[in-house]
Amino acid sequence: MQVTMTVNGASFTSDVESRTLLVQHLRDNLNLTGTHVGCDTSSCGACTIVVNGEAVKSCTLLAVQCNGAEITTIEGLASNNALHPIQEGFREKHGLQCGFCTPGMIMASWQLLERNPNPSDGEIRHALEGNFCRCTGYDNIVKAVQWAAQNS
Amino acid sequence: MIPAAFEYYRASSVDEALALMQQHGEDAKVLAGGHSLVPAMKLRLATPEKLIDIGGISGLQGIQDRGDHIAIGALTTHWQLESSDLVQQKASALSQAAGAIGDVQVRNRGTIGGALAHADPAADYPGAILALNATLVIRGSGGERTVAASGFFTGLWETAVQDGELLTEIRIPTDAANANSCYLKFPQPASRYPYVGCAVAMTTSGGTCSDVRVGFSGVGESAFRDSGVENAMRGQAVSEASAKFAGDQATNGRSVLSDWSVSEEYRRAMAKVFAKRALLQVGR
Structure with a gap:
């Protein structure tokens, strides 16, 4: 099936099998490998991207469901060689160790700050319930999001 | 994990969806937000030969105040229900149930109609729908009928929605x-x-x-x-x-x-x- 989607500002038209998952399409067809596959069961959030302004788990969507969609992945956040404030926050506050969950964490944090620009500690933890990190113990991730809220 | 191969059809209206369902019969499953069906297909617990995607039908989206009831389109997402002032005020149990589902990403994509029609015994909405005394609107090729929430959940993964029918709207009395x-x-x-x-x-x-x-x-x-x-x-x-x-x-x-x-x-x-x-x- 033919699908057309705008990814990080550029339009892509591709022929995909109807069973192709969106995350496969992004990684294997469009070579955008910043989006990760973790659990592959919509639990861990490593595959989080933004579709039409909403954070979603791209392992649980079919590419054909996103025909005509506007998509932002981790590769699309920085602009003009300047990191996005959330990316800066994760660097500044050491919000990552191995980095595997980080693209999903950052995209989910983007959604939170869109809806709630000044979240409390508890609101950050609640908003990131769908994203697992097995390194940091989350404290530095919360600080990273707070840093981003204060510096955007 | 990749679903088994299937043919994909996109419906742009309820009538088109009903016609596709009639044409493809038991081989077809209806796809709304896909947050119950796609995981089941990835695990090969569900292997439909055909998928009819109703996710783009604009007439099935949104929350309306109709005086004596709130009308909720079947494709309204959990997030939309969780964040709606109207639902929070007039049907707080529903917005609380919506906000208790999964996580932010799942709530952005999953729909109330999909969740109710799937009728997972561990789903959050059904208890709330019963306590709120909701009415479910179901459309088939013969027209529209309504079913009280008390008659909707008929068993494990079973509802009053029959083959060839589509759950289109949920009505919550504003009592x-x-x-x-x-x-x-x-x-x-x-x-x-x-x-x-x-x-x-x-x-x-x-x-x-x-x-x-x-x-x-x-x-x-x-x-x-x-x-x-x-x-x-x-x-x-x-x-x-x-x-x-x-x-x-x-x-x-x-x-x-x-x-x-x-x-x-x-x-x-x-x-x-x-x-x-x-x-x-x-x-x-």
């Missing part, structure tokens, strides 16, 4: 009880599915419960209204003691689910505790 309702959930910490979900809608007068509806999710093979709790609470002054007595009637005479993480005995005990807490929350 005083629904404006004073809540949904309390005891979630499994990893999966977030409820061990117990209890919804209560209550009217009170001078501290006395004049009417009450109690619905449970996640407790039995399908969601149910618990008349034992309702009858024990109705007409009583709401207090710690009366709520405990009424809550203790929960699940009496019913079979209760047991699984690898929670025994029947524990789930039954927690149903009583959560019924009491929910009664007190709306009875104060």
Whole structure:
């Protein structure tokens, strides 16, 4: 099936099998490998991207469901060689160790700050319930999001 | 994990969806937000030969105030229900149930119609839909019919929606009880599915419960209204003691689910505790 989607500002038209998952399409067809596959069961959030302004788990969507969609992945956040404030926050506050969950964490944090620009500690933890990190113990991730809220 | 191959059809209207369903019959499944069906297909628990995607039908989206009821399109997402001022005020149990589902990303994409039609015994909405005394609107090739929530959940993964029919709208009466309702959930910490979900809608007068509806999710093979709790609470002054007595009637005479993480005995005990807490929350 033919699908057309705008990814990080550029339009892509591709022929995909109807069973192709969106995350496969992004990684294997469009070579955008910043989006990760973790659990592959919509639990861990490593595959989080933004579709039409909403954070979603791209392992649980079919590419054909996103025909005509506007998509932002981790590769699309920085602009003009300047990191996005959330990316800066994760660097500044050491919000990552191995980095595997980080693209999903950052995209989910983007959604939170869109809806709630000044979240409390508890609101950050609640908003990131769908994203697992097995390194940091989350404290530095919360600080990273707070840093981003204060510096955007 | 990749789903088995299937043919994909995109419907742009309810009529087109119904025609596609009629054409493809039992080989086809309907795809809304895809947050129950796609995971099942990835695990090959579901292997439909054909998928009819209704996700783009604009007429099935949105929340409307129609005076005596709120009309919710079947494709309204959990996030839209969780964040709607109207639903928070007039049907708080529904917005609380929506906000208790999965996580932010799942709530952005999953739909109330998809969740209700799937009728997972561990879904959050069904207990709330029962306590709120909702009406479900179902369309088929022969036209539209309505089913009361009390007649909608017919068994494990079974609903009143027949082959060739589509759940299109959920109607929540805007009565005083629904404006004073809540949904309390005891979630499994990893999966977030409820061990117990209890919804209560209550009217009170001078501290006395004049009417009450109690619905449970996640407790039995399908969601149910618990008349034992309702009858024990109705007409009583709401207090710690009366709520405990009424809550203790929960699940009496019913079979209760047991699984690898929670025994029947524990789930039954927690149903009583959560019924009491929910009664007190709306009875104060």
